[in-house]
Every structure is written in C-alpha cells, then in structure tokens.
Amino acid sequence: MALPLLVDCDTGIDDAIALTYLACRDDAEVAGIVSTGGNVPAATVHRNNLALSELLGVDAPVALGADRPLVEPPMFAEDTHGAGGLGHAVLPEATRAEDPRSGAQLWVDLARERPGELVGLVLGPHTNLALALEIEPELPRLLRRLHVMGGAINHRGNTGATSEWNIAVDPEAAQRVLAAFASAPQLPVLGALQATEQIVFTGAELERLEALAARSAHPVARILAEAVRFYFEFHQADGFGWTAHVHDPLVTAHALTGEFASTRPLPVDVELAGTLTRGQTVGDELGRWGRGPTVELLDEVRPAEFVEHLLGTLEAGLG
Template sequence: MTLALLVDCDTGIDDAFALTYLALREDVEMAGVVSTGGNVPAAVVHRNNLVLTELLGIDAPVALGADRPLVEPPMFADDTHGPGGLGHAVLPEPTRAEDPRSGAQLWVDLARERPGELVGLVLGPHTNLALALAIEPELPRLLRRLHVMGGAIHHRGNTGPTSEWNIAVDPEAAQRVLAAFASAPRLPVLGALQATESVHVHGEVLERVEQLAGTSGNPVARILADALRFYFEFHESDGFGWSAHVHDPLVAAHAVTGDFASTRPLAVDVELTGTLTRGQTVGDELGRWGREPTVDLLTHVQADAFVEHLLSTLEAGLR
C-alpha cells in the first residue's frame, strides 16, 4: 500500500535527509512539498526543495509558503544549517518549475482532492498549515493523519531554554494547528525533542555517508555528506562533540512505517505569553486541565535500529 504524503519543511540539513529517505521509499507517493521559512528564509528553502526534488525525481508540486510567521518577525538558524540551509553543500541551479499556488493553498487543494487519503508531515514551522486552516477549517477531517516534528515535552529546548525550534519560530501557528487537529478522527503524532534527540549520531555515521558520496557519484549523496559534515561542526561548536542530532528523518520514518518508536496520548498546548517560556510545548501529565489528549507523543525510540534503517535506505537508493 502506497502512502500519499504532503511534506511541509524548512530545508535544512535534517529535512534534506528526510526528503531523500521518503523519495527512496517505494511505498511512498510524494504528493506535494511546501517550502516554509525557518532554518533559512523561505526563498532559500524553496530553492533547496526545487533542487532536491528534481535530483530525486520527485514529480510533485513544490509550492512556496509564507515568508514570515503569523505574528513575530522571522528568525533563522544559519549558524546551525549554513546560510544556504545545507551546510557545505553546493547546489546546482534549479530548472524545474515551481507550483504557482501558495503553500497554504497547496495544503487545501490536495486535501480536498484526496479526502481521507493524504497524510501531512510538518518538519518545520506550522505557518502554512495554520494559514491553510483559515481557508479550509475541515482539514483535520480531510487529512488521513498529521505527523509533526516539533516541541519539547519535559525536556530542555534547543532554541530557548524550554522551546524547540519549529515551535519557537511561530508559536501562534503551532498552537492553532494543535488545537484544530485535537478534533481530528486520529490524533496527530508529535515527534518532540525528547524522542528525536535520541537519534544522536557520531563519526561512523558521517563516514558511511561520506563513503556513499565518494563511491556512488550520486549528486544527492554528495549534498547530504557535505551538509552532514557542517552539522557535525555546528554540534561540536555547541558543546555536543563530533556528532549531530538528526530530528526529521525519525518522524518521517515513523509516519511511513509505524516503527522505531511507540506513542502515548497526551494533552499538549503551546505557551504564547510566558516571558521566559514563550514557544514552550506543555504536556499535562496529571490531567490538571481536564482536557482529552490532543496528540500521540512519540516515545521509546529505537535509535540504533532507526539509524541503520536510514543509512541502509540511503545506501541502497543512492548507489
């Protein structure tokens, strides 16, 4: 059975690994890609997505999303991902055409065309999905399910002390999305930092990706290797040693396979006004809010098995 996916991402080093993984899966149909500003500005993300989808043979619409969050000015993570979003990688100029629709409109159109079939995968800020909900409030019932990389539940943040990047860039959008999808027939799956940071890869993983790039001659393998090397350099400068946290591919792989992690239901909301905690995702473990669960939270990650699965998929598909 083929899974139809709409991927909304801010590509981004780990986003590039996720897109490549999905393109190489025979059981995945890439129905569309939305470019969201986050790791780098939306126009830079869009160029990355146009190039990667072209090189990977993804024949799906690629739409440019909003260039700023709903409320706050944009912020970027070029120290983490490089000014071009893909570290040391040098990309060719894209030659494929972009889709003329906005990212929000692509969400709406594809969901309406394929009710109950399309799975949404948000690997960046939630801005475009929030804008899409304003156009079509029935999206939570039109989509088959939503999977999200974002948040930090009872875990330190990676942006503010308690906030994770994808949520912190646009907390209002994330809050609107989580609130709307709490009424979906199936709860959204939330892959937060306490799950994704368990995928903490070290030098032998970089060596395998470098070896793949050197032996295959595949341009995507070269992009991934040069991007991942930059990611290692950033994490080393940030005190994590010669290593990297690879967030997005875990959420992508779980969306496709249902493997490599468990889930548990939890009521989660986004803090919008805290002077120290704006953008924090708060999980109500004790039921103090009296609310039903709003997400299925990823937990109990099988990190080693997932990393081997990811590398094996890349090595088989990019040689």
C-alpha cells in the first residue's frame, strides 16, 4: 500500500523536486499539501503548489498556510529560488481549486482522519505545524511519524553563521514542534545540513535533467530543468561553483523508503535568544543537558546512490 504523506513546504526549487519525486512513486500517496511562506511568500508558494499538483496529477487538498512567522517579520530567499520560487521556470495558472481550510487545520483534520497512518513531512518553516499543535496537542501521537528538513548540527549555517533557512525563518515554531514531538511514539527524523548538503548536483546531473526535458512531453520535466539551472547559477554566485545542493529530496526519500542514510538519536533544541546564534539547532553530543534524545538525526548518507535513485525516479516518472 502507498504511504500517505502530508507535505508542508515553501516551494522552492528543491521542494518542487521533492513533490515531483513523490508523484513519480507508486508507493507514495500525497494526502495533502500545506503552502508555507519561506523561500518566497506564502501566496507565491501556494500558486506553485496548486500548479505543480495539477500538472503532476496529484489529487490532494492544497491549503494556504500562515503568511508570516509566529514572532518575527517574514524573510524570503528570492536570490536562491527566484522571484516566483522556481528560478527560470514559469508555471501556468492552476485551474484546480484550493482547499478552503487553513494549513494548520489541514494538518489537524488529516491526522484525525487517519490516526497512526499519516506521515508528516516538513520541508519548509514549521509555522503551520506549530499552529496546528495549538488546535490539536495530540498530533505527535496521531501522526505515524514526522520527518523534517532543517537545522545544522555542528555544521556551518546557510542563513546565519550557524543557522539553517527553514529553522531561521521561524525559530519559535521549530522549537515548539521539536519540543512537542520529543514525546511522540517514534522520534521525529531530522535531516540537517550536514546530511543534505552531501546531495550535490554537478553539471552531469543538470545535463540529465535537460536531456529529460528535451525528450519528454511532460511539462514538469522542462519546469525542473529550468528551475535547477537557476539553482546552479545561484550556487555559483554564492561561491560553490557550478553545482547545487539538493536538500529536500533526501529527507523525502528517506521518509518514504527508510533508505539512503542511517539515523542516530540526539537531543536537539533551537536557540531563540542568542545575539549571534538565534535560530541555531544545537545538538547535545556530550549529554550535558541530562535529557534524552529528541530526534533521530540523519547520518551516514550515501549520496551517489541517492542521486542515481532520484534522477532515475524522475526519468521513469516524467519520461
């Protein structure tokens, strides 16, 4: 049977790859999509999610989430993802209807409808899941498991010096979510930068995506190729060379298959008050806090195997 996943994302180039990956997999059911502001504003994310889900044939509710973090003003990453969120790609306007519920309410309703079955997958800021916990504090026990792309454990940040984007946009929300899910029957799985930055597209992978777009009649093949080319341009301008870190698909594939990385338990918390380190995810490797583990941290990634799996899945599904 297909695994049902609720995907909360700020689409976003690597979010779009992750959504496409799930749509190409027979063992995945996208049960719902929540549009969270982050890479671009929530309204732009929502347009992307409505259009992509329609093009991919994903018949699931797509709900608009909150338009700002819990405490701080919103911030966006158009330099990384483009003004529309998908780089050079231009999406058609969706004709499908949005779900009238809020993103937080969609989390609650789907979890209540499918207790113990639904997997939560957070690929953007945690704002809507934090708001959902205010409505239904039992979410950690209603969900089958939570998987998160976010944070940087003993690794430099990609937003602040020590903070990762998804956490830095709304640290209060991330802190509340990690604290709540520390009591879940299965600890949440955290895919942080030291794992996801091992997934690197080089020119060879871009060429495969462009070749797929050239031969495929599926419109999403061209969208991904144009989006990823912009992603390469950003990484080159940011000093990484002609390459791209592809974060969200690793966490997505691990949530679906349990493969491509191991995990290890670790107490993790979010710094909210540091003048230099606000938004940092701190892992207590030495047990100084005297707390038990709060997450299963992605570890020992097999990047080459995963990149081949990802591209092979996209080629089979879109080709």
